[in-house]
Amino acid sequence: GLGADGLSSSCYGPQQAFLALGTHQALAWWLVFATAITVFIIAFAYNHVISLFPNGGGGYKVATYLLGPYAGLVAGVALILDYILTIAISVASGNQALFSIFGYHHNAMIQLCDTIVIFLLIYLNMRGMKESIKILMVIFVGFMILHAGLIIYGIGVHSDQFTRVYDNAGVTFAGLKDQWGLVFITALMLHAYAQGGGTYTGLEAVSNNVNMLEEPRVKTGQWVMLYMAIALSLMAGGILLLYLLWHVHPVPGQTLNATVFYQMIGSSPWGHATVSITLMFEAGLLFVAANTGFLGGPSVLANMAVDQWVPRAFASISSRLVRQNGIIFLGIAALVLIYITDGRVSILVVIYSMCVFLAFMLALAGLCRYYWSSTKEKWQARGAYLLLIGTGTLICTVIFVFVLMTSFEKGSWIGVLLIVAALCLCWKVARAYRESGRMLESLDESLCPEVENEQYAEPPMDPNNPIAVIFVSNSPGVAMHTLLNIIRMFPDHYKSFLFVSVALIDSQSFVAKQQIEALQVKSQKELDYFVSFCHKHGYAADYELNVAVDPTEQIKKSVKKLSERFPHATYFASQLIFPGGSWMQKVLHGKTALSIQRQLYVMGLNMMILPVRVKI
Numbered sequence: 001g002l003g004a005d006g007l008s009s010s011c012y013g014p015q016q017a018f019l020a021l022g023t024h025q026a027l028a029w030w031l032v033f034a035t036a037i038t039v040f041i042i043a044f045a046y047n048h049v050i051s052l053f054p055n056g057g058g059g060y061k062v063a064t065y066l067l068g069p070y071a072g073l074v075a076g077v078a079l080i081l082d083y084i085l086t087i088a089i090s091v092a093s094g095n096q097a098l099f100s101i102f103g104y105h106h107n108a109m110i111q112l113c114d115t116i117v118i119f120l121l122i123y124l125n126m127r128g129m130k131e132s133i134k135i136l137m138v139i140f141v142g143f144m145i146l147h148a149g150l151i152i153y154g155i156g157v158h159s160d161q162f163t164r165v166y167d168n169a170g171v172t173f174a175g176l177k178d179q180w181g182l183v184f185i186t187a188l189m190l191h192a193y194a195q196g197g198g199t200y201t202g203l204e205a206v207s208n209n210v211n212m213l214e215e216p217r218v219k220t221g222q223w224v225m226l227y228m229a230i231a232l233s234l235m236a237g238g239i240l241l242l243y244l245l246w247h248v249h250p251v252p253g254q255t256l257n258a259t260v261f262y263q264m265i266g267s268s269p270w271g272h273a274t275v276s277i278t279l280m281f282e283a284g285l286l287f288v289a290a291n292t293g294f295l296g297g298p299s300v301l302a303n304m305a306v307d308q309w310v311p312r313a314f315a316s317i318s319s320r321l322v323r324q325n326g327i328i329f330l331g332i333a334a335l336v337l338i339y340i341t342d343g344r345v346s347i348l349v350v351i352y353s354m355c356v357f358l359a360f361m362l363a364l365a366g367l368c369r370y371y372w373s374s375t376k377e378k379w380q381a382r383g384a385y386l387l388l389i390g391t392g393t394l395i396c397t398v399i400f401v402f403v404l405m406t407s408f409e410k411g412s413w414i415g416v417l418l419i420v421a422a423l424c425l426c427w428k429v430a431r432a433y434r435e436s437g438r439m440l441e442s443l444d445e446s447l448c449p450e451v452e453n454e455q456y457a458e459p460p461m462d463p464n465n466p467i468a469v470i471f472v473s474n475s476p477g478v479a480m481h482t483l484l485n486i487i488r489m490f491p492d493h494y495k496s497f498l499f500v501s502v503a504l505i506d507s508q509s510f511v512a513k514q515q516i517e518a519l520q521v522k523s524q525k526e527l528d529y530f531v532s533f534c535h536k537h538g539y540a541a542d543y544e545l546n547v548a549v550d551p552t553e554q555i556k557k558s559v560k561k562l563s564e565r566f567p568h569a570t571y572f573a574s575q576l577i578f579p580g581g582s583w584m585q586k587v588l589h590g591k592t593a594l595s596i597q598r599q600l601y602v603m604g605l606n607m608m609i610l611p612v613r614v615k616i
Contacts, residue, residue: 005086005205006228007143008289009198010235011282012093015256016349017196018243024176024188025243029169031192032240035199036233038395042203042360043229045392048367048385049207050221058207059363060303066366069307076304077422078359081415082204083297085352087290087334089198091117092343094286096255097279105253111343115335117287122331125294126324139284144231146278151238154264158245165244187406194402197353199236203228204359205292257282293334298326302550306504308433309426311588313595315504315551340414347411353403354415360396364389432588436578439614443477447484448529456535461496461542467569468494469562471555471596472501476526478574481612483530486572496540498566499530500558502551520547552595563605571600571607578614 014035018028046058053061060079064072095113099105176185206225239257242248248260258279265271298314305314314326341347371377371385404412461467468486472479479499486494503523527543534541544562548554562569573593593609600607 005289005292006203006232007140007235008090008093008285009200010147010232010239011097011255011257011286012089012345012349013196013199014236014239014243016198016346017192018240018256019250019346020192020195021188024172026165026168026172027185027189027192028240028244029165030189031196032237032244034189034193035196035240036237039200039203039229039233039236041388041392041395042200043225045364045367045389046203046207047222047225048371048389049363050225051218052367052370053207054217054221058204059359060300062366063359063362064307066370067362071362071366072307073304073309073423073426074419075359075362076300076309077419077426078355078362079204079300080297080304081355081418081422082352082359083293083300084330084333084337085348085355087118087121087293087330088337088341089345089348089352090286090290090293091121091334092338092345092348093255094283094290096345097258097282097286100254100258101276101279103251103253107343111338114338114343117290118331118335118338121287121291121294122327125291125327136288139281139288143281143285146274146281147235147239150261150264150278151235151242154242154246154260155238157264161245190398190402191406194353194399194406195350197357197399197403198349199232200356200360203232204356204363205296207363294327294330297330298323301326304426308430310429312433313592341411347414350403350407350411351415351418354400354412355419357396357400357403358419361393361400364393364396368393429588436576436588436614439578440475440477443481443612443614444475445477447477447480454532454536456532457538458535459495459538459540461498461540463566463568465496465568466494467496467498467566469498469500469559469566469569469571470530471571471573471593472499472527472530473574474504476529478576478612479530480533482572482574482610483533485610494539494570497530497534498562498569499527499541499543500555500562501527501543501545502554502558503545503547504551520545551592552599555596556599559600559603559605563603569605571605573597573607573609574612575609576614577611 017031017035018025021027021031049058049062058079060072060076063075091114092110095110095117098113099110173185176188203225206221206228239260242260242264243256246260246263248256248263250256251259254262258275261275261278262272266275301310301314304310305312337348337351341351367389368386371382371389374382377385404416468490470479470482470486483497486497501523503519523545527545531541531543544558546554546558559571573596575593597607597609
């Protein structure tokens, strides 16, 4: 699926760059080389993202750890929109490729097909569809063989046109230079170069989802990136070259790929059939690429949930309900974008390029800062890395700025509105978490005062007696409230208490490893407090501490073991009740406990959720 996301961009990226030159399409000769070089620069720069963040996360984690949380927020928002647009533009381009077989361009019918495909993908992903490697290989290999064959054939048949194409490029350049000057030519080339930014949009998919790859992840991810760069540069550059050699012009109801392929071999029945099959493979690869949006989007939401930019429930990515909610959100958002833009790929690719290159720019800028201050590498290696990554940062910045400035009326204003709206929503979520955090701190101070370390008798835990297992969140006051309620509600029933805590991290990258130890010490100190409290009052007590990315999945694993050790255990969690009944607080809190309760009920275990009223 990751390869499909990158390679599928050759179906619409070169077309947009070529059309952006207007009547000066002879200049596309230079874009052939610029496109191929750019693919390799970005791919090699993103290999460093894979090395530093081997568990995925890509641009969001790089920006968060190396540039700060607010830069990370912008990168995260750009990536979420990137996955939404991956679905929208891939489905729209796929259906346009299919309708090109018939030369049909009734927009309402194409949008209806877009709707059907997106709902079908939503349904399949909600059913837990796993991409079959056999099906993917057939689509991927079929796409590669047919397109490579047509590109080689088209270049070979019109190889005598190279001189004409090169001369036309020189004549057009000289004419524009005399009439308008170098500034105009530079601006025109940069505009077309930026419009073709959709060509490179799939390159970040590997770094974002490297955790899906087989071990060794870093080496596998870097090889995948290399293969993708080679295939994408040859495919995109080859298609641009075909446009020039065959002097292609837009035909209503057809993509430029369809037009040039039909122009090459479409006059004969077998040739027409070959082109039709090729376009079907294009559509198939694009639909597979759309599916990567549903696979990768929830992962970015999970990373942002840990940092409290989106509801923390999204951190429980293993929860089927949470993942389904993410899938529905991504699918409906993509469908809304298709209808807002009238399904026009030219508009979607502008917004797509903006979001992707905003994430690229921040990620590579973070890498520049890292290697600038790093002392792990020799200065020669650091210099080489900085030159490569700095060049990539400059390229991404230029594309982003030119898309924003030169395409404002063509759709970039929609991208600006989407980014600003998403940033405001994430900021509101973070502010609500900060407010609730202040309330919980007050609860912690009132129920968990500082005490002197004293040694108390440690009654043994009898597995044959009833045991209360309490899930401890990041607020010790909430857990203490639950403990006191259990003692009050069930006097003399529970003589033993077991406290289970999951210290939540967002990765096992090199930065997170430095924080894990401190996080474990903090969580262990809190758990020791509860154990000492129980011992002081004559109760047996113990705790279990785990470090995990997904709290729900880790608790499920822990409960399986605990149910064998303590067959008479009852499990307890807390439900926060905030003053005023704010809808935002209801959305942000209480989902994890309900998710755990559902899973424990399926396992045949008893669990109670006790309310904890929080005051301002």
